[in-house]
Each structure stands twice: as C-alpha cells, then as structure tokens.
Amino acid sequence: xxxxxxxxxxxxxxxxxxxxxxxxxxxxxxxxxxxxxxxxxxxxxxxxxxxxxxxxxxxxxxxxxxxxxxxxxxxxxxxxxxxxxxxxxxxxxxxxxxxxxxxxxxxxxxxxxxxxxxxxxxxxxxxxxxxxxxxxxxxxxxxxxxxxxxxxxxxxxxxxxxxxxxxxxxxxxxxxxxxxxxxxxxxxxxxxxxxxxxxxxxxxxxxxxxxxxxxxxxxxxxxxxxxxxxxxxxxxxxxxxxxxxxxxxxxxxxxxx
Amino acid sequence: xxxxxxxxxxxxxxxxxxxxxxxxxxxxxxxxxxxxxxxxxxxxxxxxxxxxxxxxxxxxxxxxxxxxxxxxxxxxxxxxxxxxxxxxxxxxxxxxxxxxxxxxxxxxxxxxxxxxxxxxxxxxxxxxxxxxxxxxxxxxxxxxxxxxxxxxxxxxxxxxxxxxxxxxxxxxxxxxxxxxxxxxxxxxxxxxxxxxxxxxxxxxxxxxxxxxxxxxxxxxxxxxxxxxxxxxxxxxxxxxxxxxxxxxxxxxxxxxxxxxxxxxxxxxxxxxxxxxxxxxxxxxxxxxxxxxxxxxxxxxxxxxxxxxxxxxxxxxxxxxxxxxxxxxxxxxxxxxxxxxxxxxxxxxxxxxxxxxxxxxxxxxxxxxxxxxxxxxxxxxxxxxxxxxxxxxxxxxxxxxxxxxxxxxxxxxxxxxxxxxxxxxxxxxxxxxxxxxxxxxxxxxxxxxxxxx
Numbered sequence: 001x002x003x004x005x006x007x008x009x010x011x012x013x014x015x016x017x018x019x020x021x022x023x024x025x026x027x028x029x030x031x032x033x034x035x036x037x038x039x040x041x042x043x044x045x046x047x048x049x050x051x052x053x054x055x056x057x058x059x060x061x062x063x064x065x066x067x068x069x070x071x072x073x074x075x076x077x078x079x080x081x082x083x084x085x086x087x088x089x090x091x092x093x094x095x096x097x098x099x100x101x102x103x104x105x106x107x108x109x110x111x112x113x114x115x116x117x118x119x120x121x122x123x124x125x126x127x128x129x130x131x132x133x134x135x136x137x138x139x140x141x142x143x144x145x146x147x148x149x150x151x152x153x154x155x156x157x158x159x160x161x162x163x164x165x166x167x168x169x170x171x172x173x174x175x176x177x178x179x180x181x182x183x184x185x186x187x188x189x190x191x192x193x194x195x196x197x198x199x200x201x202x203x204x205x206x207x208x209x210x211x212x213x214x215x216x217x218x219x220x221x222x223x224x225x226x227x228x229x230x231x232x233x234x235x236x237x238x239x240x241x242x243x244x245x246x247x248x249x250x251x252x253x254x255x256x257x
Numbered sequence: 258x259x260x261x262x263x264x265x266x267x268x269x270x271x272x273x274x275x276x277x278x279x280x281x282x283x284x285x286x287x288x289x290x291x292x293x294x295x296x297x298x299x300x301x302x303x304x305x306x307x308x309x310x311x312x313x314x315x316x317x318x319x320x321x322x323x324x325x326x327x328x329x330x331x332x333x334x335x336x337x338x339x340x341x342x343x344x345x346x347x348x349x350x351x352x353x354x355x356x357x358x359x360x361x362x363x364x365x366x367x368x369x370x371x372x373x374x375x376x377x378x379x380x381x382x383x384x385x386x387x388x389x390x391x392x393x394x395x396x397x398x399x400x401x402x403x404x405x406x407x408x409x410x411x412x413x414x415x416x417x418x419x420x421x422x423x424x425x426x427x428x429x430x431x432x433x434x435x436x437x438x439x440x441x442x443x444x445x446x447x448x449x450x451x452x453x454x455x456x457x458x459x460x461x462x463x464x465x466x467x468x469x470x471x472x473x474x475x476x477x478x479x480x481x482x483x484x485x486x487x488x489x490x491x492x493x494x495x496x497x498x499x500x501x502x503x504x505x506x507x508x509x510x511x512x513x514x515x516x517x518x519x520x521x522x523x524x525x526x527x528x529x530x531x532x533x534x535x536x537x538x539x540x541x542x543x544x545x546x547x548x549x550x551x552x553x554x555x556x557x558x559x560x561x562x563x564x565x566x567x568x569x570x571x572x573x574x575x576x577x578x579x580x581x582x583x584x585x586x587x588x589x590x591x592x593x594x595x596x597x598x599x600x601x602x603x604x605x606x607x608x609x610x611x612x613x614x615x616x617x618x619x620x621x622x623x624x625x626x627x628x629x630x631x632x633x634x635x636x637x638x639x640x641x642x643x644x645x646x647x648x649x650x651x652x653x654x655x656x657x658x659x660x661x662x663x664x665x666x667x668x669x670x671x672x673x674x675x676x677x678x679x680x681x682x683x684x685x686x687x688x689x690x691x692x693x694x695x696x697x698x699x700x701x702x703x704x705x706x707x708x709x
C-alpha cells in the first residue's frame with residue numbers, strides 16, 4: 001500500500017527552529033498519486049506548518065518521524081532539491097521580488113533544473129510560457145510584471161498557479177491559497193488547479209484551508225481535521241460539511257480534558 | 258608670481274612643484290596661470306580628514322599614499338582620427354566591442370587622448386568632440402571661460418585643485434543649439450601603470466534645446482599598489498537642453514577612483530546622471546547637481562555592487578537655486594563579503610526656490626555579515642512651498658524571499674543572484690541608454706559569478 005504513496009508522513013514532530021514548543025506532535029498522512037487531500041483546522045492547529053515542513057521552510061525543524069516523497073527522505077533535502085523532485089508549494093503570502101519579471105523568474109527556475117552545461121532554449125521557454133498562460137486564460141503581459149510587486153491578493157495567488165502550471169509538480173501543497181480572496185478570485189484559482197489536474201490526473205494536491213468554501217470548487221478525496229499538532233479525524237468530503245456546521249468546539253472539549 | 262622651479266628626479270605629488278610647469282608646458286598662457294594658481298590652492302589645502310563630516314567614512318590618509326604616486330605624464334599626442342589604432346589595449350577594445358551604436362567615440366589611455374571619432378553629419382552640424390587639451394590650445398573661448406571656473410574650480414577642495422593643476426587631457430564636447438544626437442558619445446578610458454595618478458577632465462556644454470548622452474567608462478588591470486584616477490566632470494545644459502551622463506567605473510583591484518562631478522542645469526533643461534561603481538578598491542564620487550533655472554530637472558541615479566574589501570563612498574548634493582525645479586535621486590547598492598558602502602546626500606532648497614520638487618532615496622542590500630552600509634540622507638530647506646522627501650534603507654536578503662525562490666528550484670547562489678540583479682536593475686530601468694543596461698548587467702553577473 002505504502003509503495004503507491006507519493007507522500008508519506010509518519011509520526012512527524014516539528015517545532016519552530018530553536019524553540020521548545022512543538023507545533024506538530026505526531027502527524028500521519030498518506031497521499032497517493034492523483035489524490036486531493038484537504039487539511040482543515042483552527043488557527044494554530046499546525047496545518048500551515050505541516051505544508052512548510054514538507055516544502056522545507058528553514059524556520060521549522062523536524063525533530064521526529066519521517067516525510068517520504070516517492071520513497072525518498074524529503075527531510076534530508078534542501079528546498080530547491082524538493083522542488084526539483086516535484087514538490088511545489090503555493091504560498092499563503094507570496095514574496096515580492098522587485099525588478100525580477102515573472103518570465104525571468106520562471107526561466108531561471110527551469111534553467112536550474114538542467115545540468116550545468118545545458119542551456120534552456122529561450123524560444124522553447126517562451127512557447128511553453130505562452131501555452132501555459134493560455135491554458136489558464138491569462139494575459140501574456142502578466143509575465144512581464146515584476147514578481148508579486150504591487151500585486152493584488154488575487155493576482156499573487158494567480159501567479160502561484162501560473163508557476164505551478166509551468167513547473168508541473170507531482171505534489172502541490174496549497175497553503176491557505178483561498179484566504180483573503182473574494183469569491184470570483186477564488187473561482188479563478190480553483191479553476192486553474194482543476195485545469196492542471198485534468199491535464200495531469202496524477203498530480204496530487206494537499207490543500208490547507210481554514211474554510212470549507214474552496215472545497216466546493218476543488219473536490220477533495222479526503223478531508224483531515226488537524227487539532228493541536230495532530231490529525232484527529234479523517235474522512236470524505238462530508239467531514240468538511242460537518243465541520244462547517246459544528247465548528248471545532250467538540251475537538252476543543254475532547255482535547256482540553 | 259615668482260617661483261623657484263626645481264626638477265625632481267621623479268615628480269612626487271606632495272613635493273613636486275616642478276610638475277606644474279611641466280604639465281602645462283604647451284598650454285596657452287591663461288591655462289598655465291590657472292594651473293599655477295590651482296597648484297597653490299592644492300598646497301594650501303589640507304588632505305580631507307575623517308574629522309570632516311564629508312570624509313568621515315573614507316580615510317584618505319590611510320587608503321591613498323598620495324606622496325608615493327607618480328603622475329601619469331601623458332604627452333600631448335592627438336591623432337585626429339585614430340580609427341583602429343593599435344594603441345588601444347585589448348581589454349578596453351573588448352569592452353568597446355560590446356557597445357552598440359555610438360554617435361562618437363573618444364579613447365583615453367593613461368590620461369592621453371589617443372583616438373577621436375565623430376559622425377561626419379554631426380561634425381557638419383557643428384558638434385565638437387575633441388581632446389580638451391587640444392581645444393584649449395585651439396583657443397576655444399568656451400573652454401577658457403568654463404574650464405575649472407564655474408563647475409569644478411580648484412577652490413572646491415584638495416583634489417579639484419590637484420586636478421586643475423595637473424590634468425593631462427580629457428574631453429571637450431559641445432552640442433550646438435537644437436542638435437540632437439541619436440546615439441551616445443562614448444569615452445573609453447584605460448589606466449595601465451600601477452602606482453600612477455591620472456588626472457582627467459570632462460567638459461560638456463549642451464546649447465539651447467540640444468540633446469546628448471555621454472558614457473564615461475573607465476577600466477584597468479589589477480594593480481599591486483594603489484593607483485589613482487581622478488576626474489573632474491563639468492556639465493552645462495543650457496535652456497531646454499538635455500544631457501545624460503553615465504559613469505561606469507570598472508577598474509581592477511588597487512584602483513582608486515575619485516570623481517568630482519558638477520551639473521549646472523539652466524531653465525527647462527534636463528541633466529541626468531548615472532554613477533555605476535563596480536570595480537576598483539576604493540571609489541569616491543562627489544556629485545553636486547545645481548538647478549539654476551525654473552523647470553530644470555535632474556534625475557540622479559547610482560548603482561554600486563561591492564565585494565571583497567571594496568569601499569564605495571558617494572557624497573551627493575541637490576542644490577535647488579531656482580524655483581519650480583525638480584530633482585530625483587535614487588542610489589542603490591548591494592554589498593557582499595566585507596565591502597563598505599557610504600551614501601551621504603543632501604537636498605538644499607535655497608531661499609526663494611518655491612515650488613521645488615526634490616527627492617532622495619538610498620537603498621542598500623547587505624549580502625554578508627561583514628558588509629557595512631552607511632546611509633546619511635539630509636535636507637536643508639529655505640523655502641516654504643516645497644515638496645521634498647528623503648529616505649534610506651539598509652536591508653538583508655531575508656530568509657522568506659530566499660525560501661520562496663529556493664522552493665521554485667533555485668539554489669542559494671542562483672536565488673541571491675536573481676534578487677541582486679532585480680534590486681540593482683531598477684536603477685538601470687530608469688535610464689534606458691543604448692547598451693549600458695546590458696553591459697552593466699553582464700558586469701554584475703560576472704561579479705555574482707565570482708561570489709560562487
């Protein structure tokens with residue numbers, strides 16, 4: 001069973017580097033190719049931290065358990081190695097890089113995947129970029145803008161989806177991609193993800209969210225509830241519905257006791 | 258004036274009174290007198306010390322062994338058209354080959370002009386591009402009235418005085434009224450002797466409603482001992498004229514680049530500057546922009562990227578003498594290893610300069626724990642109806658940006674390279690000038706390559 005998993009998280013414990021308090025206190029999670037998993041939970045439950053630890057954010061330190069991606073030990077890899085292996089994280093707060101165009105950024109990202117003596121063909125790249133933007137119904141001029149510099153919240157998230165479309169990951173971690181988006185922007189982003197999955201049904205998605213509403217547009221195979229650093233409940237899409245109705249109160253009662 | 262002239266074996270700057278008459282041996286009388294007076298000012302002016310505000314962070318007495326320098330004693334040799342002249346050193350030739358279209362070129366090797374080229378059609382329209390020394394000898398009245406008088410006179414300080422006394426040659430460029438140049442004039446400079454001191458001047462006059470851009474590129478090999486290049490840049494834009502001046506400092510190790518630049522912008526004229534400091538061991542630029550007429554405009558741009566133990570110091574001032582003028586300064590620097598960057602800038606709004614618009618921004622990106630940036634923006638306002646702002650930032654390549662880039666597959670060096678190029682590129686995008694952006698970007702990339 002585990003052989004088929006693309007991502008396998010076992011007993012993962014993690015904390016902010018150099019701090020005592022553990023944010024993840026034994027997380028178990030298995031994602032197979034093509035599956036969409038949603039993780040929900042209240043603020044501070046550790047759901048964003050899980051995505052960041054999988055992507056290799058330097059502010060966090062894994063102190064126990066394992067994260068295996070296609071059989072490889074992910075925790076042993078630098079963030080760039082994880083990216084090149086096929087992991088992609090759509091950021092909750094994408095970073096501004098003044099003076100660097102999206103096109104230049106993506107070209108550099110693709111160039112970094114080649115051997116030292118290999119040169120990315122600029123014509124091929126341009127063609128790929130245009131084709132990807134067309135797929136996502138984006139204006140070609142968007143790629144000439146400096147990365148996230150002066151972007152609206154919606155534009156930043158669309159930029160994340162464009163990068164995902166160009167880099168073609170096998171596992172997409174979406175860290176609260178829906179937060180701060182109005183319903184129209186949310187639909188556009190969700191549509192982008194669905195388009196990419198249609199193109200590559202084997203792409204797996206780990207969707208971190210605070211709200212149920214994005215799950216109306218990106219239908220998950222599994223929904224997990226995270227609470228105080230652990231996954232406390234897993235099930236189908238109905239879990240999200242129930243959670244929307246009940247809130248987190250019962251978990252609070254159960255875990256405070 | 259009586260003077261005891263002794264001919265020392267090797268002229269030394271501190272003692273070599275004999276250097277002055279020798280430097281001016283073939284000059285017209287007015288220039289010989291001007292040199293002699295400048296020399297007296299030099300002798301009477303103490304070396305700037307770190308006790309003065311303007312030199313607090315650049316200790317000349319420690320960095321520059323002035324007494325040990327040997328003046329480049331360039332002979333006055335001016336081939337009228339030295340197209341393809343074999344005297345141009347190979348590295349300079351390579352740098353020149355990267356340039357795109359030019360309206361004219363002038364080549365300076367060790368303080369002597371060795372080649373001048375100018376589009377024939379421009380020459381026919383009255384554009385003058387020639388050796389400054391030759392222009393003085395030819396009796397050009399503009400040279401006599403403007404050389405080291407209104408812009409960078411000897412009285413400005415120790416080095417302006419030294420330059421006014423000892424300059425061997427330089428550039429004279431005059432653009433007649435209403436003439437527009439469709440490509441830049443390029444000065445390509447080379448210094449070859451370790452331990453030498455080269456004194457060069459640039460005098461540019463753009464008459465009413467004319468337009469010209471000028472790129473001043475200075476290269477050298479690495480030197481074993483400190484080697485001085487001192488430049489006095491005097492720029493005059495008459496009513497409605499436009500001048501763009503770009504300095505590309507790309508000297509080798511041991512190079513000590515010291516420039517005094519002054520821009521005088523008259524009514525409705527535009528006088529923009531870009532100082533790029535990439536090479537040398539020490540670079541110090543004193544830039545004073547004077548806005549002398551209503552509607553005058555100066556964009557002042559600077560870009561520096563220091564690594565190893567490079568030291569760059571910029572001392573700028575924006576003098577709003579006339580009302581309703583505009584100036585906008587943006588200096589950005591990246592500093593790696595134990596490099597040092599100093600920016601000290603002041604906006605002075607003179608009494609009566611109402612309606613002034615003046616801005617000043619200095620931003621630094623620190624790439625190493627040992628690199629240091631010092632930023633001292635300042636305002637002095639003598640009018641009440643003005644819009645002025647100044648700001649300075651010193652920031653590090655933050656962990657979040659680095660992670661963002663690495664999460665897309667870039668390794669640490671590639672991420673750093675991209676951020677630095679983007680950060681500095683903002684300056685270049687403000688002054689699109691044929692080939693300068695590509696050349697500077699390539700030079701920055703080469704330096705970033707060294708970092709790896």
